Amino acid sequence: MNRMAEPKFPASVVTATRVVGARERVRSRRRVMALARPYLYILPTFFFLFIFTHYPILKTFYLSLFKWNLATPKREFVGLNNYLQAGSTPLFWQVLQNNVLYAVGTIPISIALALGLALLINQKIRGLAIYRAALFYPTIIPMAAAAMIWLWILTPSYGLVNFYGKALGLPDIHWLGHSRFALWALVLVGVWKRLGHYMVIFLAGLQVIPEHLYEAAILEGASPWQRFWRITFPLLSPTTFFVAIMAVIDSFQVIDQVYLMTQGGPGNNTNLFIFYIYQNAFRFFDMGYASAVSGILFLILLGLTVLAFGILQRRVHYA
Amino acid sequence: MHSRPLWRLTVHVLLFLAALVVVVPFVWIVLTAFKERNEVFSLIPQWLPAHPTLKNFWGVLDAMPFWRYYWNTLVVAFGILGVQLVTITLAAYAFARMEFWGRDLLFILLLVQLMIAPQSTVIQNYLTLTSLGLLDTRLAIMAxxxxxxxxxxxxxxxFKGIPKELEEAASLDGCGGLRFLVYVAIPLAVPGYLAFALVSLTYHWNEFFWPLVITETSKARTLTLGLGIFAQTAEGSADWTMLMAATLMVVAVPLLLFLVFQRRFINSFMQSGLGG
Structure with a gap:
């Protein structure tokens, strides 16, 4: 029997293999590290994102399938009942209508004013910085402070608006307590607060339009009017569209001014989406129903955003 | 473009009128804050205070825990920013300069945060933080x-704009990986950080609704919330001069900073529009 001798390696070879093995191991550990590194980098972000953004979205839809309120403290599965309840509640439709009115009231005015002011500010004139600061400062103060300012200015009898209104022959009006005017008073405050922000976004859009287009147009004898409608407006359309979408989304997020100025009144005339959710969740403790309304709001805003991106990519001109 | 003097004059007049309409409400508030309590109840508004007084400001300090609110606001706004700077740096670096499986999908999952209204997740976040025992804490406001x-x-x-060659050269000099991030990428991104910091600080300094939901006492409450609650007390709602003094005290510091660093603020908010 020819027994194969156990292969015997000289000590040096053994050491060498060990070294190679160790190197191999270090290299593969490095390779694992290289693979894992990006995930480690994004881990902190996704940790918070998951707990406070993704999970709440999913959980909101889940909770919206339950009856869960003071009368039913133990959650009870009811399917789509909360959504059906929203659909058959006149107040839900009124809130939706209020919100649409708020958006419709805000958007054309904001866009026209912000664009107009951006065009004026874009001229090379003296005192530019002062005008810009004066128009922009409401963006950086809290909406809560803006609400206080306008509560005082719109107050009946002693408010500034009523004083000068009376001088013009208007009656003394309790703007925020009047079912016809309260929502428009909120729109006014919203426009005042956000105008400057929209203006500087238009300004950013204006500044990337190449100067030579205007020079060529002037050589061709185009009037300022023609230059605006043939060059500025079309090249600005992505910005305009963007501001419009932002204004719609902002409108559906309005809450501070409702809470501080009207509490949704008078007679729910200024009850907007987020306030309605707040009332149901934290005043009536109807978490199931409030979750369903949150879910509906979520879908509306998601739909608008997706629509915005879709149209933005397909239709609008880009310089 | 236009050089005719008439056009220039028109531009000035229009801008002046617009600026006036936007600024007058604030001027009115400042003047009101220095008036005596009953002076404002006149049917013909007096613009200038007859006897300028600081009483309203002292009154605010007595009527609400103003400095506690201030401290809470500073902790919340800068605390959020501090953690954000770490999380966004690491994530942005990975998304900008690394190849990995699932990157595009993960990026879309990140952008979901931009697409949703933070208010639509308020209920669930309230439930989560309450179950963690964090109700009525500053940490809950920040979370x-x-x-x-x-x-x-x-x-x-x-980070995407940093040329690949720079990274390779740095790597050959032993400045790869995390060191490249710290010594090369971050210094190059300082303007971006500044823009983000201003928007983040302003947003969280001003926030009202989430602190309203997640706090129950003045222990963790922030300035704007304190102002709103003060306005709804009997004392605050009956006294316009004190309420306006409180409003002025809440906005004073950010507003002064804005006036000094106007350009930086405006550029930051321009980008916030482009990014959002």
Missing amino acids: PYLASAFGTFLLRQT
Whole structure:
């Protein structure tokens, strides 16, 4: 029997293999590290994102399938009942209508004013910085402070608006307590607060339009009017569209001014989406129903955003 | 473009009128804050205070825990920013300069945060933080904002712009990986960080609704919330001069900073529009 001798390696070879093995191991550990590194980098972000953004979205839809309120403290599965309840509640439709009115009231005015002011500010004139600061400062103060300012200015009898209104022959009006005017008073405050922000976004859009287009147009004898409608407006359309979408989304997020100025009144005339959710969740403790309304709001805003991106990519001109 | 003097004059007049309409409400508030309590109840408004007084400001300090609110606001706004700077730097760097499986999908999952209204997740976040025992704490006010899709997006653009050759050269000099991030990428992105910091600080200094939901006492409450609650007390709602003094005290510091660093603020908010 020819027994194969156990292969015997000289000590040096053994050491060498060990070294190679160790190197191999270090290299593969490095390779694992290289693979894992990006995930480690994004881990902190996704940790918070998951707990406070993704999970709440999913959980909101889940909770919206339950009856869960003071009368039913133990959650009870009811399917789509909360959504059906929203659909058959006149107040839900009124809130939706209020919100649409708020958006419709805000958007054309904001866009026209912000664009107009951006065009004026874009001229090379003296005192530019002062005008810009004066128009922009409401963006950086809290909406809560803006609400206080306008509560005082719109107050009946002693408010500034009523004083000068009376001088013009208007009656003394309790703007925020009047079912016809309260929502428009909120729109006014919203426009005042956000105008400057929209203006500087238009300004950013204006500044990337190449100067030579205007020079060529002037050589061709185009009037300022023609230059605006043939060059500025079309090249600005992505910005305009963007501001419009932002204004719609902002409108559906309005809450501070409702809470501080009207509490949704008078007679729910200024009850907007987020306030309605707040009332149901934290005043009536109807978490199931409030979750369903949150879910509906979520879908509306998601739909608008997706629509915005879709149209933005397909239709609008880009310089 | 236009050089005719008449056009120039028109531009000035229009801008002046617009600026006047936007500024007058604030001027009125400042003047009111220095008036005596009953002076404002006149049917013909007096613009200038007859006997300028600081009484209203002292009154505010007595009527609400103003300095506690101030401290809470500073802790919340800078605390959020501090954590955000770490999370957005790492995530932006990975999304800008690394190849990995699932990157595009994960990026979309990140952008979800930009697409939804933070208010639509308020109920569930309230339940989560309450079950963690964090109701009525500053940490709870900060928690939902510690990751920022907007910040990550903004920085990613900057990091993407750093040429590949620079990274290779740095790597040959032994300045690869994390060191490249710290010594090369971050210094190059300072303007981006500044823009993000201003938007983040302003947003969280001003926030009202989430602190309203997640706090129950003045222990953790922030300034704007304190102002809102003061306005709804009997004392605050009956006394316009004191309420306006409180409003002025809440906005004074950010507003002064804005006036000094106007350009920086405006540029930051321009980008916030482009990023959002």
